Amino acid sequence: MMMGELWQQTGSLMATIVFVYTVFEKFFPPNLRDRVQSYTHKLTSHFYPYIQITFPEFTGERLKRSEAYTCIQTYLSANSSHTAKRLKAEVVRDSQKPLVLSMDDNEEITDEFNGVKVWWAASKTSTNSQPFSFSYYPPPDAKRYYKLTFHKSHRDLITLSYIHYVLQEGKEIASKNRQLKLYTNNPSSGWYGYKSTKWSHVIFEHPASFETLAMEEKKKEEIIKDLEKFKGGKEYYAKIGKAWKRGYLLYGPPGTGKSTMIAAMANFMNYDLYDLELTAVKDNTELRKLLIETPSKSIIVIEDIDCSLDLTGQRKKKKEKEEDEDQKDPMKRAQEEENKGSKVTLSGLLNFIDGIWSACGGERIIIFTTNFIDKLDPALIRRGRMDKHIELSYCGFEAFKVLAKNYLDVESHGLFPVIERKLVETDMTPADVAENLMPKSVDEGVEDCLLNLIKALEIAKEEEAAKKAQEEARKKEEEDEKEVKDKEVKNNEKASDDVKENGFH
Ligand SMILES: Nc1ncnc2c1ncn2[C@@H]1O[C@H](COP(=O)(O)OP(=O)(O)OP(=O)(O)O)[C@@H](O)[C@H]1O
């Protein structure tokens, strides 16, 4: 205990002073106490070799809750729940833990930093005007604070390093414990009312992780390393003079795990997700306002970017449309323009990704997904904007093994070699493989499920072959038709040449 340490270290005189001080603090009215405190401080500072720093819960004129106090509380909660004898339990908003334990008022614990011992005390002062209060509960206007005590010979170490370390650790622990959120953008018509916001959120509780994600092990490790490097890259990005952000382009057929990978990334990084629905964004100004509001440690996602907007530069049958437009009455045209929705342009999006706006907040990941990478404008996906392109493809044997472990809890089986062969011959998405691995009834065991998958792979192969044959037949038909047409054209040309020749004779 702190008191015991002081007895040993500063002798009985000091202890007496501290004892008197404590008695005064507990039993005397505030105004008298303040005076006594002032005298005892003067007296003790002659003998007392310790420095004390207090961190009040509320600071400033508007009494904002101090960020330092919150960080210290989190740090001490993580460290004190094993050592402190009196704890208080609270339900904290947005925390993953059902109950958060922290040291109770007037409790003290010790901590060590680089071999140096410090003392933390959770205290409160009362500004209650009543001189004596015997109520069990603290008065409503009690002011809480943490008090850090350390020997004056360690002044620099504590003030320059330890406090910084505690605040950083507190932040880190809080960010690990908090519940992740999934945000979606609101249409701008609802941005400015009472309590309205640009983004709505729900708690994000997707169970996806890199462990359960079915893909080649090597590729998975590469992505994990890339994310780790990004997370710890604050200094690196500052050194190379680049905004601390990273862009990923996930592409592949439907059902290959693009959305699942985004969820796994959010869980791995412990970042909130901002799912940006571009079709609900009217123009580039709105886009900028939305993106500016995304804080650091967030992942901004634009799914199916090729479908979201006219970002590919491939305007559908533009000429036909323009001709139609010319004949429309102007009122109707204006109304349609209004209803058409988004006018976000490729350059608007690129400006944000590249521009100075994107640096606000820092530590942000931007992810685009698409089923058709070839459809995208190269400007959108060039390296530097989308730093890493990740292909998610049909299920290979390695990916299958992950799914078999997830769904059936098996790592090897006599049927695995058959499945390996069949997966090479047939394109099946991980989503379909997973579906086939799921037991269809309570009686189905591992082998039944694997046999179901083999059957599904055989059917898929037959269907693929039939489709291929159909496609080839269609192509052949087209070629035959073309040949007949070419022949006809040639015959007609020959006939007209003959007529011309005959005419000259
Ligand atoms: N690689 C994978 N690993 C684990 N599960 C997967 C994988 N791919 C697909 N799945 C399973 O299939 C379901 C659909 O996958 P997901 O939504 O991630 O596909 P997608 O690539 O985003 O498809 P789309 O292009 O249609 O959006 C998921 O819920 C998941 O259970």
Ligand SMILES: [Mg+2]
């Ligand atoms: Mg998806």
